[in-house]
Amino acid sequence: MTALVLCSLLITGCQEQADRQATAAADMQTIFPKGxxxxxxxxxxxxxxxxxxxxxxxxxxxxxxxxxxxxASSNWHRHPAGQILIITDGMGYHQIKGQARQTMRKGDVIQCPPNTVHWHGASPDTGLQQLYIIPNTEKGIVEWMEPVADEAYHGAG
Structure with a gap:
């Protein structure tokens, strides 16, 4: 009987988290197609x-x-000519290698200098919409690296 109650609680908890994530995604103000x-x-x-x-x-x-x-988040990466992010909805994180993780919200503009290793993505409970601008593409677009460790994503590293 106890195992049955425990399983029921686990299933209910997982469903509640999935419902919260679906609601957060539905609340996003989309400007462009999903892609x-x-x-x-x-x-x-x-x-x-x-x-x-x-x-x-x-x-x-x-x-x-x-x-x-x-x-969701990107891997660590860099852009030879830099990158500009304009956050149009939601909440997420951005981190430059060797610096503390920063929170991004609707209306924020993030400038990533050329060849600066960084990552960005949504918070655990809220989606993120961002415009990205990569200038001087003749210098290259992006160099992808390793995935972001859980410690860095959660702000501990």
Missing amino acids: EKGSSEYFTGNAYNHGLVPADSTYATLVGNVYFEPG
């Missing part, structure tokens, strides 16, 4: 990219929108 799911090679959890301005020789700038589901 294509990012590769698990470069993202933990589900992140979706929708390109807005392709890299070309006229503008030499890449612009897109990424939606991170709650708990």
Whole structure:
């Protein structure tokens, strides 16, 4: 009887967490289509990219929108010419290697200097919408690295 009650509590707790995450995702104010799911090679959890301005020789700038589901994040990476993030909805984190993790919220603008190793993604309970701008694409776009450790994601490392 005790095992049955314990299993019931575990199932209820998992369902409540899934319901909270679904509600957080539904509350996001979407501007652009969800886009294509990012590769698990470069993202933990589900992140979706929708390109807005392709890299070309006229503008030499890449612009897109990424939606991170709650708990999703990018791997560590760097951009040869830097990156600008404009947070359009939700809450998440950004961290430059060797510095403390920072919280990002709707309206924040994050500037990542050239060749600076960093990661970004949603908080555990709230999704994140961000526009990304990568200038001077003739210098390269992105170099992907290892996944973010749980300690860094949770602000402990």
